[in-house]
Amino acid sequence: xxxxxxxxxxxxxxxxxxxxxxxxxxxxxxxxxxxxxxxxxxxxxxxxxxxxxxxxxxxxxxxxxxxxxxxxxxxxxxxxxxxxxxxxxxxxxxxxxxxxxxxxxxxxxxxxxxxxxxxxxxxxxxxxxxxxxxxxxxxxxxxxxxxxxxxxxxxxxxxxxxxxxxxxxxxxxxxxxxxxxxxxxxxxxxxxxxxxxxxxxxxxxxxxxxxxxxxxxxxxxxxxxxxxxxxxxxxxxxxxxxxxxxxxxxxxxxxxxxxxxxxxxxxxxxxxxxxxxxxxxxxxxxxxxxxxxxxxxxxxxxxxxxxxxxxxxxxxxxxxxxxxxxxxxxxxxxxxxxxxxxxxxx
Amino acid sequence: xxxxxxxxxxxxxxxxxxxxxxxxxxxxxxxxxxxxxxxxxxxxxxxxxxxxxxxxxxxxxxxxxxxxxxxxxxxxxxxxxxxxxxxxxxxxxxxxxxxxxxxxxxxxxxxxxxxxxxxxxxxxxxxxxxxxxxxxxxxxxxxxxxxxxxxxxxxxxxxxxxxxxxxxxxxxxxxxxxxxxxxxxxxxxxxxxxxxxxxxxxxxxxxxxxxxxxxxxxxxxxxxxxxxxxxxxxxxxxxxxxxxxxxxxxxxxxxxxxxxxxxxxxxxxxxxxxxxxxxxxxxxxxxxxxxxxxxxxxxxxxxxxxxxxxxx
Numbered sequence: 057x058x059x060x061x062x063x064x065x066x067x068x069x070x071x072x073x074x075x076x077x078x079x080x081x082x083x084x085x086x087x088x089x090x091x092x093x094x095x096x097x098x099x100x101x102x103x104x105x106x107x108x109x110x111x112x113x114x115x116x117x118x119x120x121x122x123x124x125x126x127x128x129x130x131x132x133x134x135x136x137x138x139x140x141x142x143x144x145x146x147x148x149x150x151x152x153x154x155x156x157x158x159x160x161x162x163x164x165x166x167x168x169x170x171x172x173x174x175x176x177x178x179x180x181x182x183x184x185x186x187x188x189x190x191x192x193x194x195x196x197x198x199x200x201x202x203x204x205x206x207x208x209x210x211x212x213x214x215x216x217x218x219x220x221x222x223x224x225x226x227x228x229x230x231x232x233x234x235x236x237x238x239x240x241x242x243x244x245x246x247x248x249x250x251x252x253x254x255x256x257x258x259x260x261x262x263x264x265x266x267x268x269x270x271x272x273x274x275x276x277x278x279x280x281x282x283x284x285x286x287x288x289x290x291x292x293x294x295x296x297x298x299x300x301x302x303x304x305x306x307x308x309x310x311x312x313x314x315x316x317x318x319x320x321x322x323x324x325x326x327x328x329x330x331x332x333x334x335x336x337x338x339x340x341x342x343x344x345x346x347x348x349x350x351x352x353x354x355x356x357x358x359x360x361x362x363x364x365x366x367x368x369x370x371x372x373x374x375x376x377x378x379x380x381x382x383x384x385x386x387x388x389x390x391x392x393x394x395x396x397x398x399x400x401x402x
Numbered sequence: 403x404x405x406x407x408x409x410x411x412x413x414x415x416x417x418x419x420x421x422x423x424x425x426x427x428x429x430x431x432x433x434x435x436x437x438x439x440x441x442x443x444x445x446x447x448x449x450x451x452x453x454x455x456x457x458x459x460x461x462x463x464x465x466x467x468x469x470x471x472x473x474x475x476x477x478x479x480x481x482x483x484x485x486x487x488x489x490x491x492x493x494x495x496x497x498x499x500x501x502x503x504x505x506x507x508x509x510x511x512x513x514x515x516x517x518x519x520x521x522x523x524x525x526x527x528x529x530x531x532x533x534x535x536x537x538x539x540x541x542x543x544x545x546x547x548x549x550x551x552x553x554x555x556x557x558x559x560x561x562x563x564x565x566x567x568x569x570x571x572x573x574x575x576x577x578x579x580x581x582x583x584x585x586x587x588x589x590x591x592x593x594x595x596x597x598x599x600x601x602x603x604x605x606x607x608x609x610x611x612x613x614x615x616x617x618x619x620x621x622x623x624x625x626x627x628x629x630x631x632x633x634x635x636x637x638x639x640x641x642x643x644x645x646x647x648x649x650x651x652x653x654x655x656x657x658x659x660x661x662x663x664x665x666x667x668x669x670x671x672x673x674x675x676x677x678x679x680x681x682x683x684x685x686x687x688x689x690x691x692x693x694x695x696x697x698x699x700x701x702x703x704x705x706x707x708x709x710x711x712x713x714x
Contacts, residue, residue: 100587101558216449245448245614250658250672272588275617275660278667298664316592317662321621323640326599329592333557 059090062266063112063234068125068135070107070116070290080337081107081120083290089234094260094267096277096298098313099287102334105270108287109236111135113151114143149179152232156239158219162211168195168222169207172229179230191229197262198225199255217248221255228263235260236268241276253279274317278302283370286310289335289345296371305387306365306373308353309346314391328390344375352385407438410474410576410608411460417468418455429455431632432469434689437576442602442609444623444640446616446655452632453612457578460610461494462487473576492522495569499581501561505553511564512549515539518572538567542597559590566597570605578610583618595622616659620644625695628652630675634689638696648698648708651675680704 070082081104089095097105110116112127114137127134130150137143155161163171172191176182182190188207195203198221211219220240227235237256241249257280260267269280277284277298284301286294286309294307305311314320315328332349335341344350347357356362356376365378377385386392418430430452437443447453458464459479460471471479478490495518498504505514515535536546542563553561562582569577579598583591599622601607613619619626620640627637628651636649647653654675661667680687685701692698692708700708 100589246616246658246660247448247654247675249660254672273660274588274662275667278662278664279660281664302662302664313588314662316589317617318591318595318621319617319659319662321592321595323621324599326596327592327621329596330589 059093061088062091062129063089064128065089065108066126066128068108068111068127069123070104070111070120071123072117072120074119077338080340081290082111083341084125085290085292086125087285087292087295089266089268092260092264092266093282094257094269094280095283095285096269096271096281097285097287098272098274098277100272100334102337103287104290105287106238107290109153109238109268109270112234112236113147113153115147115153148175148230148232150232151234151236152227152230153236153238154220154224154227154240157243158216158223159243161223162219164211167208167210168214172207172222172226175226175229191225194225194229195222197228197259198222199251200225216244217252220244220248220252224252224255224259228259228265231263232265234266234268236270238270239272240269242271242273249276256280274314275319286313289341290337291345291374293346293375294371294373296367296373300368300371304367304371305391306367306371306378307346307375308350308377310373311387311391312349315388320390328388354382407441409436409472410439411437411610412472412475413456413460413469414472415469416456416459416466416471416479418452418459418464419467429632430459432689433629433632433634434469435627435634435637437608437610439608440602440606441624442611442622444619444626445610445612445629446614446619446626447629448614450631451629453614453629454580455632456629457496457580457610457612460578461496462490488522492518492572493574494576494578495572495574497562497565497569497577497579497582500585501558501565502585504565505561507553509552510549511539511551511553514553514564515549515568515571518568522572534571538571539564541570541601542567543593557590558586559593562586562590562594563597566594566601570601574607576608576610578612580612581614582611584613584615591618598622616655628655631677633699634697635699636697642696646696646712648692648696648711649700650679 065085065087068082068085072079072081085108099105111122112134122135125135169191172194173187176187176190192203192207195207200206200218200221214222241252244252253276271277281298284296284298285292288309294301294310301310305314312330316330318327321327330349335345343359344357344362347353354376362374362376364372364374366372376382414434416430416433419426419428421427433456445453455464459466466479470477512535515538516531519531519534535549539546539548544560544563583594586594602609611619611623623640625639626643628635630651636652647656654673657671657673682701685703687699687701689697689699690705692705693712698708
């Protein structure tokens, strides 16, 4: 099935200048985002997943620059946009974002209604009573009861889950094409988390959204994602359909991530943990960035950076293990029967 | 589990309230449980359910307004002698949730870790203190050299280790871990969980593990108590609880656990707990032991129903 590409990233590189030292945050990422799909980006903190999506919205910190590559969206190259004015046409209107912490992403001094109307007035050109009516209907859409009344309340009068609903309402109020959710449920309880994920999925259908989730929780990923991109040290090491990445992971880093899930742990035994620490992105990385932490690294992993090898038309991974000349290395046993383990346990 | 279990901590009908008169809010209401030596006791609930308040009243930060907390048979809530207070400070330690916020940014690791030693005057000499700090840091997998650094120089996982070293240096028997891994990455969670269980084996520690993530609690705990709005609703051995959750709230919590399996996750049925589903107008719910070691909050008709489920 040929899918329409809505956003296309090519050879993107992002560098940060930190007091004269150069930090290589994104090291050559190419990624196609299809219309109406939901893509999950997984990785440890510091792997560059937030930086990647921030480039889509022009939200990089002042010391960060895109040094190479392009971001194609709607015939434009977003990486070439410079001024705030140019960005305002995209940000919020075309691509919107839901941030991690609903406690800090709302203005505590303004009513919820004011904050939603602000977005509606700016992007849809509605005024006064019309904007308010639109705000009420959006609040109802995100499942806030008694919206007519609650619109006059302040953020502190809402619980964490309700606040996250408000943040989502503000994001979709501008009718964006792409919705980026940066750890949307990390700060929330499990029960609330499940409700918010369901809401996001419903809204995606209703408003015809393309969604990008950034998360480190693989349980969340399994719930929402059509495709998964695994990031490590500023690079996508594996990308594929959700089922492909969970049931047939190919990159050693994906293996390690899956193995360290507490859901797979056996009580009384040690949980698998990845040795060492992520590489220092200030220095130039030779070969496969994960090699020093990979107990089964090949010699070539330390010398030459692997290209992508196709596992299936929709699934590719950046590891020498997929080279026809590579020795056969099986994924760890614990994740080979991931499916059985998980369903057997719960 | 072991045959003869010695209780370390007994909580009896604990009640904690905040505010006075009109503003009064009961955070914990009639909670009772016992933690035995060498076990890990998981306390699970959503935010605002009072789980942290229980932890804090055990280490005497929050005053209790009713009930008893017994540590090795000795009452430790309310007014207690000064010596006992000091003794308890050493015996019961706490590990906090957010390693970014719980370490003093302006103090070196050396001071952070040994602050407890200064306060309890446990060390005779400076050399002895340094030795203790080095040992505590090595125990949690950090290098002794790190003592001269500041917290901002460390990653989240390392900071949490510093937090653990700070608790360990007091040589406690009982550690309250309040969401110790919620703020950490998946891969680092595993490291910290492993460290906690290694330390438990080596030193025979007893943990009270407070969390909202049931998948983690399941991995580390021997027994789990589920708390909802300040009231315990169910308590059982971990596998018992997962195999036969009885209270509707427990079932709702279990159904919300995210599974790392797309097929199961996309088809799962989410249960929602509505407290109004209980008909408590005639029969008041009581905290009763439905099978050995398995407690649930229910009234008579519900108990009968639960028994039926268990028999099946």
